[in-house]
Amino acid sequence: MTDLLLSHWNYFIVVLLMMIGLFILISSMNLVKKLIGLSLFQTSVFLFYISLGKINGGTAPIIMKSGHDGHSSHEILYSNPLPHVLILTAIVVGVATTALGLALVLRIKASFDSIEEDDILLAKRELRKRSKSS
């Protein structure tokens, strides 16, 4: 049991972090806090991918070809570069989505003068009532 916990520690913690992010995302009424929750979730998924790419005793995947001290590239163990590439792309796309979300939040604030979800829902209901009665 302890062995499993130690060898899979990163994965368990990643799940925990993901769930904290998801909880903030669902439970918070504030739109900015929701976005922060989303980015917590995102970062923990990145951590999961990078943890998968780790090899014990490995080093960063930058080829060292010296040739003088008898080290050939096959003797050095490198970590898996593929998850790194995927996550590089994901980080940048994540920031793009965050920026788009913030722009939407600013627009909502300009229209409803609030960034709390329940206030916005109330205001929308009020608007619908008014448009029906007129």
Place this chain on the structure above:
Amino acid sequence: MSTLFINISLVSFMVVIALMITFSHRLFAIIIMSGAYSLISAAMFVNLDAVDVAFTEAAVGAGFSTVLFLAAMAWLPAEEKRNKALVILPLMICLFTGSLLMWAVAYLPALGDPASVVHQHVAPRYLAESYDKLHIPNVVTTVLASYRGFDTLGETIVIFTAGLGVLLILMGKTGRSPKPKKVDISAKVSEARDEDVNEK
């Protein structure tokens, strides 16, 4: 072994920060804490041999997105309204999903296991032949720009679309970007001082 200890302490710190974010109501504090969270995860990435990802996370995740949030705060209220937030239903959903994921995660190969399936497919080929073919020592760069070049092209298209979307949303019908409301800080400060004096 030392890697494991650094790992464990850093991720535990991340959990602490995430919990602090959950219970905080001041948005500025939340934003700065999420920047710290990103920075610690960048340190984690260095520890897990992903130096390129660490650079990007520190620059883009901890730097740029924190600046974006702070810039947006110029238009937004600084405090979260303390209302009856949903707690029980989200908690149930998170516990259920979390326990399912924990169950699944326990069957993954151990962290750093070289025999894991992830390390069997194309990755060894990239490591073995990319230097001889393209003469770039950094394998991540080679894969990003050459083997998966179309991926990166798609990424730039996504970012372009997002930038265009942000511009269009912010300009809206008026064709002008909104300006932050000017708050007269000196008046507020003197008001607060007056209140202090009155209390005394």
